[in-house]
Amino acid sequence: MFSNSTKYAIRTIEYLLFNKEGGKNTVGALAKELDIPQPYLSKIMQQLSKSKLISSTKGRGGGFYLSEENMKRPLIDIVICIEGKNVFRECVLGLPECSDDNPCMLHEHFKKFRDSLRQSVCKDGIKFLLSTSQSQKP
Amino acid sequence: MFSNSTKYAIRTIEYLLFNKEGGKNTVGALAKELDIPQPYLSKIMQQLSKSKLISSTKGRGGGFYLSEENMKRPLIDIVICIEGKNVFRECVLGLPECSDDNPCMLHEHFKKFRDSLRQSVCKDGIKFLLSTSQSQKP
DNA sequence: GGATAAAAGGATATAAATATCCTAATTAAA
DNA sequence: TTTAATTAGGATATTTATATCCTTTTATCC
Ligand code: FES
Ligand code: FES
Numbered sequence: 504m505f506s507n508s509t510k511y512a513i514r515t516i517e518y519l520l521f522n523k524e525g526g527k528n529t530v531g532a533l534a535k536e537l538d539i540p541q542p543y544l545s546k547i548m549q550q551l552s553k554s555k556l557i558s559s560t561k562g563r564g565g566g567f568y569l570s571e572e573n574m575k576r577p578l579i580d581i582v583i584c585i586e587g588k589n590v591f592r593e594c595v596l597g598l599p600e601c602s603d604d605n606p607c608m609l610h611e612h613f614k615k616f617r618d619s620l621r622q623s624v625c626k627d628g629i630k631f632l633l634s635t636s637q638s639q640k641p
Numbered sequence: 642m643f644s645n646s647t648k649y650a651i652r653t654i655e656y657l658l659f660n661k662e663g664g665k666n667t668v669g670a671l672a673k674e675l676d677i678p679q680p681y682l683s684k685i686m687q688q689l690s691k692s693k694l695i696s697s698t699k700g701r702g703g704g705f706y707l708s709e710e711n712m713k714r715p716l717i718d719i720v721i722c723i724e725g726k727n728v729f730r731e732c733v734l735g736l737p738e739c740s741d742d743n744p745c746m747l748h749e750h751f752k753k754f755r756d757s758l759r760q761s762v763c764k765d766g767i768k769f770l771l772s773t774s775q776s777q778k779p
Numbered sequence: 780g781g782a783t784a785a786a787a788g789g790a791t792a793t794a795a796a797t798a799t800c801c802t803a804a805t806t807a808a809a
Numbered sequence: 810t811t812t813a814a815t816t817a818g819g820a821t822a823t824t825t826a827t828a829t830c831c832t833t834t835t836a837t838c839c
Contacts, residue, residue, distance in 0.1 A: 504643070505642070505733060505734070507735070507826080507827070510733075510735040511735075513745075513746060513747065514734050517734075527785095529786090540827085540828055540829080542828065542829050543827065543829075545787085546827095546828090548786080548787095549786080549788075552787090559785095559786060559787095561785060561786045561787075561836060562784070562786075562834090562836020562837055563784040563785060563835090563838065564784075564837055565785050565836065578746070586642075590642065596648045596651050596652050597648040597649075598652070607651075607655065608655045608716070612754060612761070613754065615754065616750060616751065616753065620747070623750070645796080646797080667814085667816090668816080669815090678797085678798060678799080679799095680798070680799050681797065681798050683816080684797095684818090686816085687816080687817060687818075690816085697817095698816085699804075699805045699806060699816045699817075700804090700805045700806020700807060700816075701808065701812095701813065701815060702807055702808085702814075703807085703814080703815050704815075
């Protein structure tokens with residue numbers, strides 16, 4: 504479905520949502536907590552950082568965190584950042600073009616999923632998790 | 642999103658829907674028509690055939706086609722056949738378990754997509770395409 | 780200012796997905 | 810019964826994704 508890189512990216516951002524602005528997390532800590540290979544996660548964080556999907560400070564005491572701006576980014580941007588280019592503009596079955604006029608067999612199904620990712624921003628993750636979880640990590 | 646193999650599989654089955662039972666298609670013809678590497682598609686067809694998602698006859702004049710039984714299979718089976726095992730039971734973000742009790746950030750979004758693939762059978766593709774297309778290949 | 784801790788970035792190794800090639804088995808036609 | 814066309818299946822090559830390693834830059838603490 505998604506590549507490992509994308510999964511890691513979303514899960515990490517999801518985790519960062521619980522460390523509101525100022526709470527910095529080192530790659531080492533994140534990798535351990537989320538059970539992701541540390542150097543690999545490091546690369547992914549770099550990519551996300553370049554695309555302004557997460558924030559970071561270098562040097563001692565530094566780390567990664569989400570700014571208010573970061574939290575407003577739609578979920579789909581995370582996927583696009585890692586999976587590259589217009590993965591969500593393309594047809595899910597790899598047809599040269601995705602359009603309502605010439606839909607593939609999964610077009611309607613996929614469109615709903617895609618649109619829901621477009622409309623949700625990272626911040627919604629907090630609301631969602633807090634509203635549905637009983638024993639979530641604080 | 643999906644692997645190339647899965648995309649090829651679904652697109653090919655979609656194509657076969659227009660050649661109702663009896664109309665046999667060689668791998669060569671399918672590969673050419675759908676712009677898929679021929680020997681690679683051949684492997685995929687073998688896999689689909691083993692899982693009874695498509696039918697085939699060997700020898701001269703043989704080829705692949707869909708039986709009525711094949712057409713009743715849910716779309717999700719195609720994905721599972723290629724992508725392997727329980728790709729659709731797993732969490733889309735790779736968490737060890739997917740459940741309503743401990744949902745990931747994409748759980749609700751993904752669940753809808755997954756369920757729509759579970760509920761649609763191949764045959765629906767015909768209905769769907771015929772109802773929405775203006776200038777589809779016959 | 781020197782030591783330390785962190786992200787940033789380049790280069791490389793490993794594993795998996797994608798693709799190709801070649802031979803065997805099967806069937807139909809000639 | 811031979812020949813040709815086709816799927817089935819094994820073995821292998823190529824490309825891409827995944828993962829690791831090492832160096833550089835930046836900031837903090839002492
Ligand atoms: S045409 Fe395939 S997803 Fe839109
Ligand atoms: S928990 Fe992630 S998809 Fe269900």
